[in-house]
Amino acid sequence: MSQDVDKRISQSLLGDVEGAEKLFLAGRRSREADLESAVRFFLEFLRGFESFDFEGPCVSVFGSARFDEDHSYYQLARDAGAALAEKGYAVMTGGGPGLMEAANRGAKEAGGLSLGCNIKLPKEQEPNPYLDKFIEFEHFFVRKVMLVKYSTAFVVLPGGFGTLDEAFEVATLIQTGKLERFPIVGLGLQFWTQLRKFARETMLTEGVISPEDIAFVHPAKSVEEAMQFIPPV
Numbered sequence: 143m144s145q146d147v148d149k150r151i152s153q154s155l156l157g158d159v160e161g162a163e164k165l166f167l168a169g170r171r172s173r174e175a176d177l178e179s180a181v182r183f184f185l186e187f188l189r190g191f192e193s194f195d196f197e198g199p200c201v202s203v204f205g206s207a208r209f210d211e212d213h214s215y216y217q218l219a220r221d222a223g224a225a226l227a228e229k230g231y232a233v234m235t236g237g238g239p240g241l242m243e244a245a246n247r248g249a250k251e252a253g254g255l256s257l258g259c260n261i262k263l264p265k266e267q268e269p270n271p272y273l274d275k276f277i278e279f280e281h282f283f284v285r286k287v288m289l290v291k292y293s294t295a296f297v298v299l300p301g302g303f304g305t306l307d308e309a310f311e312v313a314t315l316i317q318t319g320k321l322e323r324f325p326i327v328g329l330g331l332q333f334w335t336q337l338r339k340f341a342r343e344t345m346l347t348e349g350v351i352s353p354e355d356i357a358f359v360h361p362a363k364s365v366e367e368a369m370q371f372i373p374p375v
């Protein structure tokens with residue numbers, strides 16, 4: 143069977159049910175329905191692996207979709223994407239607008255490989271126009287695996303629940319030994335001041351995290367400082 147036929151089968155199976163993730167998470171279902179979902183997960187992973195067949199190291203950049211081109215954080219993300227590309231890294235983001243677009247844009251303008259893992263949402267999130275390769279996912283957890291799997295460093299820019307979810311997922315994987323101790327760089331230092339204070343003064347004081355857990359997250363005031371934590375290629 144040709145790859146084109148395989149791809150059409152994969153796309154048709156994945157596209158049969160609108161809102162498949164919400165349906166899967168709606169509570170107890172039949173065993174058959176869960177098995178069908180498991181097949182969908184596998185096909186979605188397979189499509190991701192085939193789509194992101196590239197060479198060279200990669201850095202994932204996390205950040206909000208809600209900052210437009212006029213915001214200082216947009217320029218910060220754009221500069222970060224360019225700096226990563228100039229160091230020889232592919233730049234992977236969630237593929238959407240805002241700071242994701244900015245990081246992809248910077249990477250592409252600097253001649254680097256720009257990748258996106260977009261997500262289907264009720265309020266449709268369109269892939270940004272600065273992507274060399276992208277794939278659109280139905281399931282958030284599959285998308286998060288892809289954002290982590292290929293990368294050997296992570297840059298976290300200002301963002302909301304989604305950005306925090308991605309950042310804490312990486313931190314938890316490192317903390318529990320499921321992921322190599324790759325650098326996590328927090329860029330846009332002022333935005334993270336209260337969260338860092340909470341981590342030090344509450345979480346650390348109460349003993350729910352250790353000093354070592356805080357140590358693998360590197361705050362950076364500028365792109366230049368952030369790049370010091372990203373190893374050379």
